[in-house]
Amino acid sequence: MDPLVEKISRCIERGKVNLASPYPKDLKGQEGADELTRQALAASVGPAPILQACNDGMQRIGAKFGRGEAFVPELLMAAKAMHAVMAQLKPFFQAGTVKPKGQFVLGTVAGDLHDIGKNLVSMVVAGNGWEVIDLGVDVKPAKFLDSIRSHPGCIVGLSALLTTTMGNMAETVHAIKAQFPGTTVLVGGAPLSKEAAEKMGADGYAPDPQGAAAFLDQLRPAA
Amino acid sequence: MTDAQWATLLQTIKGEVSHPLPVGFIIDCPWLPNWYGTKILDYFSNDELWLQANLKALREFPEALFLPGFWSEYGMCTEPSAFGVRCNFPANEFPHAHKLIRSSDDIDALIVPDPRTDGLLPFVLNRLKLAQPQIEAAGHKIRFAVARGPLNIASYLMGTTEFLTTMMMEPEKAELLLRKITDFLKSWLQLQRETFPSIDGIFMLDDIIGFMGEDEFRTFGLPIFQELYDQDVSVRFLHNDAPCKTCAPFLPEMGVNLFNMGFDITLNELKALTQNRVTLVGNIPPRDVLASQDEAGVIRTTRALLDSLPDKSRVIFSCGGGMPPGVSSANIRAFIRTVQAG
Numbered sequence: 001m002d003p004l005v006e007k008i009s010r011c012i013e014r015g016k017v018n019l020a021s022p023y024p025k026d027l028k029g030q031e032g033a034d035e036l037t038r039q040a041l042a043a044s045v046g047p048a049p050i051l052q053a054c055n056d057g058m059q060r061i062g063a064k065f066g067r068g069e070a071f072v073p074e075l076l077m078a079a080k081a082m083h084a085v086m087a088q089l090k091p092f093f094q095a096g097t098v099k100p101k102g103q104f105v106l107g108t109v110a111g112d113l114h115d116i117g118k119n120l121v122s123m124v125v126a127g128n129g130w131e132v133i134d135l136g137v138d139v140k141p142a143k144f145l146d147s148i149r150s151h152p153g154c155i156v157g158l159s160a161l162l163t164t165t166m167g168n169m170a171e172t173v174h175a176i177k178a179q180f181p182g183t184t185v186l187v188g189g190a191p192l193s194k195e196a197a198e199k200m201g202a203d204g205y206a207p208d209p210q211g212a213a214a215f216l217d218q219l220r221p222a223a
Numbered sequence: 224m225t226d227a228q229w230a231t232l233l234q235t236i237k238g239e240v241s242h243p244l245p246v247g248f249i250i251d252c253p254w255l256p257n258w259y260g261t262k263i264l265d266y267f268s269n270d271e272l273w274l275q276a277n278l279k280a281l282r283e284f285p286e287a288l289f290l291p292g293f294w295s296e297y298g299m300c301t302e303p304s305a306f307g308v309r310c311n312f313p314a315n316e317f318p319h320a321h322k323l324i325r326s327s328d329d330i331d332a333l334i335v336p337d338p339r340t341d342g343l344l345p346f347v348l349n350r351l352k353l354a355q356p357q358i359e360a361a362g363h364k365i366r367f368a369v370a371r372g373p374l375n376i377a378s379y380l381m382g383t384t385e386f387l388t389t390m391m392m393e394p395e396k397a398e399l400l401l402r403k404i405t406d407f408l409k410s411w412l413q414l415q416r417e418t419f420p421s422i423d424g425i426f427m428l429d430d431i432i433g434f435m436g437e438d439e440f441r442t443f444g445l446p447i448f449q450e451l452y453d454q455d456v457s458v459r460f461l462h463n464d465a466p467c468k469t470c471a472p473f474l475p476e477m478g479v480n481l482f483n484m485g486f487d488i489t490l491n492e493l494k495a496l497t498q499n500r501v502t503l504v505g506n507i508p509p510r511d512v513l514a515s516q517d518e519a520g521v522i523r524t525t526r527a528l529l530d531s532l533p534d535k536s537r538v539i540f541s542c543g544g545g546m547p548p549g550v551s552s553a554n555i556r557a558f559i560r561t562v563q564a565g
Contacts, residue, residue: 022394068468073388073434116383193511
């Protein structure tokens, strides 16, 4: 592996965004994902290995998170580092040089303004090579339907934190299935269980961000 | 809580095992209004309804310790409102506080609120003050000063994602925000204690500590909780129903002697993590058992919980987290009966 690419992957895993970032403490004053990506592109390293480095780094930190060896702030920092890379890869995505695994429309359901679970899923799934269309919080069913219309073939993720908004989640699942029966819907959030997800007619339930990424990859394995 | 109930709580915290075994629940707006037959908004806006709902719960379940008891609150909006956040109050859903801090630079200008006058806090206190004669006529006293915890408030003011990343990227800004919130909380808790001399406990709720690793917890959590719990009161109660394996070993150091956890950890695990120095309030699953199962299911799970505990000291039997929406009286009675049968 190109040493720069390897360093980028390590920066993603450690959440080292850029030179100015004081996190992590032991890498303070060192270049981060942002500078290293710039250097890699200038050295004619293609976007594909850089993207793979992002995926590898996110998978490693995601696995640590799943084992309870890393925590939410570390995952958020990894995602922030990944975003710094993605910002520089954007032109390659737009030109079609690199392709995402698929499109994932994601939002917290109507009546629920909590974003941490959704954001974590968004970051891990994006880091895993998917294009995430983040609709935000308090998303009404109509907005999900509009987005599905605009992104044919997408997979939909619904998040909720409040027990009281599980009803709204079920309504959203029903609305999607009524209009787009072929659309796969993944649900997750603190008040949910696998049984509750099945009961509301969702195709999948993810207890954590890694579960969401694994579910998506199972549907569309990487080429 | 009555004097007898308070004595039971203190005895349990000291390590004595009561007979029958003690049962307690955190009850507030997710459960109480709908259980009483009213909408959440009515519960918040009608002091008499709030009082009657609380009194009915006491009458229906006299065996249970209600924690904190007569909780005057406006859900997650209570403390953030004092900072000036926009609050949503849907008719029958939980209220929600919107973000106030858009960038870390806003933290410098954030004013430390005055709990005597700011946001919903005067309403919180005045509701309790007006209800105090009836509460005491029912044989109860106001026992706890209550507040959302500092990290929880920071997350409401800033957004959880933004606050946690600020903690890592701009630690000095996160510390400044937490300093301002902690100063506010100290004055808010103190005001409650001054208003109600019967208060002998502090109850804080903070599930953001559950998201942190040990390094972040030691830096951003432990010192301010130590400061906030450093009060001359008998009960220092913390609720964190997010993951708690990181913070649990520190609970005694934080000053906490009563802890309500999430349902995803066993009492035995927590006893080991806290060296049985903290009284635990739990631990059957609130939603999947207490709210969703029938009486037989509640009895079965409760029985299994009791059988799993070789040492029943320092436990208030409850659910992991507060009482969730939709728990029936029958299920609560089944739980109480089973625990009290030992």
